[in-house]
Amino acid sequence: MKILFILVFSFISIFPQVNVQETQITDGVIHKKIINQNDTLVINILKVDIKKPDLTIRSVKANELLNTKETTSQMVSRYKLSGFNVIAAINGDFFEADGEIISNMISNGEIVKAVKFSDSPFNSFTNSQFASDNEDNLFIDQFVFSGNLILPNGNVEEIRRVNSEADSNSITVYNHFQGKITPVSPKEWFVVDFVLFPLQTNGDTLIFITTAKTTLRNYEIPAQGIILSANNKFAYYLDREIKIGDTLKIIYNFSPKVKNIKSLVGGWPVLVKDGMNMIRRNPAIEGITEKFSEQRHPRSGIGFSSDKRTLYFITVDGRQQMSRGMTLLEFSNLMITEGIHFGLNLDGGGSTTLIINDKVVNSPSDLTGERLVGNCLMIVRE
Template sequence: MTRRNARFRRTVLTVLAAWSALAGAALVGAAPASGAQSGTEIAPGVTYRELDIPAAKGVTHAHVVSVDLRDPRVRVDLLHPGVVASRAPVSQLADTRGAVAGVNGDFFNITETQHPGVEATGATVGPAIASGHTLKGAVPDGQRFGPALPAGTTTKDVLGVGVDGRARLDSLALDGSLRTKEGRLPLGGLNQYALPEGSIGAFTSDWGSVSRVRATCGTDADRAAPCSTDTHEVTVRGGRVVASADTPGTGPIAAGTTVLVGREAGAQQLRKLSAGDPVAVRHRLVAADSRIPYRFALGGYPVLTGGQPLPGLDNATSAVRTAVGIADHGRRLLLLALDGAPAYRSGLTIAEVASTMRGLGSEDAFSLDGGGSTTLVAREPGAGTVSVRNHPSGGAERPVPNGIGVFVRS
């Protein structure tokens, strides 16, 4: 660690000790926004630093990357392996795209112990947009992997950056339909590991090659419920049906091809289609709060809005966490990852995460996947590849389906 970072850590500890006795959720008080601008510059507009955070269950160690979105050379985008149903370490995702820094992203379908013989897809819970391109929609709330959602939040919640370069919290809902000879039908999902009961979902080349069976398992309220026994799949190419099957298939989907998977009432509608029938599929993600298109967005859940923690945040369960803060009215992002080394593994509660992000100057903050997924990478000054800056709690990087990448144009 540089002398500059060591001095900064000592300063942060002194300030934190003076702020409060660290009781309840108000653990770190409110740090001045300028504090998040200190650290080591790893690229123009991007700084990295470390700090210790006293918490109810002991001191934890944090790694923070501050991203100045006002700098025209700087942008953030989704890191992902190229398809939705796939995973890779954050360092690999960052180096493949040439990112100077990054963190892991959304919660995901990591296991399928409740459904023997069904393949876990690795796909994320929430919506995803990469470079302005819509990759997927959100699964039903009851199908979510991860800790319980705070009251008033849903799987549709996202953190995104618009084409105006400002970061925002928002909610993205799928708006889609398919038009057949019998009329228009609603589309219930897009490249999702779980479809709403009775719906039809669309899978494109963005999905990948993993089996689509998981999309018909569970219910809107119970992820562990049995898989549906009433399913049907139709393949559409060039605007016409070219194949159908009663069981969702596997394997890559060619560009320009859409596979429609139906369960229950949706399956019954798809069975009415025959080879050669015309089918037109349309889909988009609609933002609840912004009319400005998103260049990048990923799922998680909000913990801080307008400088205030969400009511009822859990303040009992401590863990290694990843979070993102929005500061300076959307002009700065703060990427935070806790260290998973044994000395710091007690971590933070979600309530402590909200207070920490506010103390770092965030007006809004968003929780991402934590535990063994928590990974922050950043380049050393002058380096051509990133280094993992925190200690992943599993001892090595966990492959993840997406993350936030920081890019700087020379």
């Protein structure tokens, strides 16, 4: 019996209890599932040849509105009902209680939210974000928004934000992602809203015609146009300078400069850069806390290979008997092991969700099941 026990123990040591399954979902898309009973981990990885001409990535806002939430499954179902062939989806950015995402977002080339600095209380600069352009070139960087309004007299004024709470003495733009009406502003502010409809696009310059202006609060946002909202000193100034029928120019920029951004979604923090583990290099990168980084949690992430051809969606289950989750250092190492050269941490915890062919393939940690989230990223066959 003693010899048998030693033989069995040796057998387990030589053949660890790790089950790896790879399934081809469709041409250019592979699902890899790792069940590691030794380390108590369940990992799901989706590998996508994003350069396949019929595959693309799309960022999707919950209900197509800034301040709402949906489950990732609900977003997939909604897009499929609209005629999209959705292959897979993963939850996206961190978000506020009402569903507003923390960082910048662009969906199908249209700004959902744009701010110079993220709304994260932990990071004094801006959180890292994932971006793709019209040709599905992939980027991960700390994108910073800047906007300019060019008046009929040629003067240039700064646009501080798009679809985000305005600060005093500033200019903000609202589009349909904000909702039906402009948001509430302090009663003591003097506010002037200008209704603008698009005329044409000239490179990165958007040209609008002014069709109305008002000092009424909570003004209706046109479905095909925008509201240019100015408050306090800028409201007095623009009320004098802009007349109905005037042509205005607006330029939106993100630094570093990427032309024709189609999708932009935030995360926090960057995990892998040029194949290096950024958590190992700087444990407090982007202001992450020890509790967030060093405790094991469910994790979601996105990344891509050194040639920017292979895109990865990756989830690690946690807070469960079958899977303990990972620290950010472990998650970064996993990304590098799987071939990720640039990787970004997405919202994790109870938000962690990966869907393939309409099925949630991971195990969300909330007792109530899949969590309502602010946005997601989808792989779509066009």
